[in-house]
Amino acid sequence: xxxxxxxxxxxxxxxxxxxxxxxxxxxxxxxxxxxxxxxxxxxxxxxxxxxxxxxxxxxxxxxxxxxxxxxxxxxxxxxxxxxxxxxxxxxxxxxxxxxxxxxxxxxxxxxxxxxxxxxxxxxxxxxxxxxxxxxxxxxxxxxxxxxxxxxxxxxxxxxxxxxxxxxxxxxxxxxxxxxxxxxxxxxxxxxxxxxxxxxxxxxxxxxxxxxxxxxxxxxxxxxxxxxxxxxxxxxxxxxxxxxxxxxxxxxxxxxxxxxxxxxxxxxxxxxxxxxxxxxxxxxxxxxx
Numbered sequence: 314x315x316x317x318x319x320x321x322x323x324x325x326x327x328x329x330x331x332x333x334x335x336x337x338x339x340x341x342x343x344x345x346x347x348x349x350x351x352x353x354x355x356x357x358x359x360x361x362x363x364x365x366x367x368x369x370x371x372x373x374x375x376x377x378x379x380x381x382x383x384x385x386x387x388x389x390x391x392x393x394x395x396x397x398x399x400x401x402x403x404x405x406x407x408x409x410x411x412x413x414x415x416x417x418x419x420x421x422x423x424x425x426x427x428x429x430x431x432x433x434x435x436x437x438x439x440x441x442x443x444x445x446x447x448x449x450x451x452x453x454x455x456x457x458x459x460x461x462x463x464x465x466x467x468x469x470x471x472x473x474x475x476x477x478x479x480x481x482x483x484x485x486x487x488x489x490x491x492x493x494x495x496x497x498x499x500x501x502x503x504x505x506x507x508x509x510x511x512x513x514x515x516x517x518x519x520x521x522x523x524x525x526x527x528x529x530x531x532x533x534x535x536x537x538x539x540x541x542x543x544x545x546x547x548x549x550x551x552x553x554x555x556x557x558x559x560x561x562x563x564x565x566x567x568x569x570x571x572x573x574x575x576x577x578x579x580x581x582x583x584x585x586x587x588x589x590x591x592x593x594x595x596x597x598x599x600x601x
Contacts, residue, residue, distance in 0.1 A: 333359035334461025549588030
């Protein structure tokens with residue numbers, strides 16, 4: 314099994330919050346990034362967001378202006394067909410298995426066989442995605458955390474057929490990006506969401522039961538447990554629809570009631586209260 318180990322050009326598929334952050338981190342660390350999103354205008358918005366982030370860092374004296382400009386120059390809006398020239402593909406599209414499957418089948422036609430595919434999935438089976446990709450030995454999970462430029466962790470998720478040299482390559486790459494890679498097995502929720510999502514679910518249940526208001530629940534966890542952000546505010550940041558999806562995966566695949574999403578979470582998602590991205594969740598962001 315041969316795979317590329319000198320990762321100089323990276324194709325990032327998906328230009329949402331996670332994809333744009335992933336693109337920025339690769340670009341800041343000297344990689345050329347081909348950024349693609351199927352949604353019209355998404356790449357342009359992502360490039361604008363990255364530019365604002367970098368300019369703000371320059372303004373605060375945390376980044377040299379020359380480094381910011383070099384980072385911007387390393388990101389190129391691209392088409393899916395341009396991915397034939399990359400050394401690594403990182404997929405960061407929506408957490409929807411059929412959509413991911415369709416993308417992987419399309420990429421299989423254009424990307425060289427020795428290129429590693431990595432998925433930023435937070436809950437979908439890496440082994441299953443690897444099977445669909447046609448290169449299960451060269452498929453791996455590279456689960457970044459939001460906000461990507463600031464969070465140190467990368468969960469390196471090893472599928473049933475992921476080759477050990479591929480694990481070593483991605484682990485070394487994550488370190489080169491200034492991240493801390495932690496290896497986990499392909500299992501529902503991996504480690505992060507298997508522990509985090511039941512906590513968020515329980516916080517939502519406390520809220521719906523009227524035990525305390527949202528700021529009090531978050532305050533208890535921040536002041537009493539030394540969490541930097543309370544679980545309800547964190548759910549708003551992640552997206553309540555994403556939290557619901559992950560809990561549904563955990564409940565289905567592990568079959569335990571502790572992962573059953575609380576009814577209020579379902580109701581809020583159906584009502585379009587998704588957190589920061591919709592302007593309202595457990596907190597009102599339109600009025601802040």
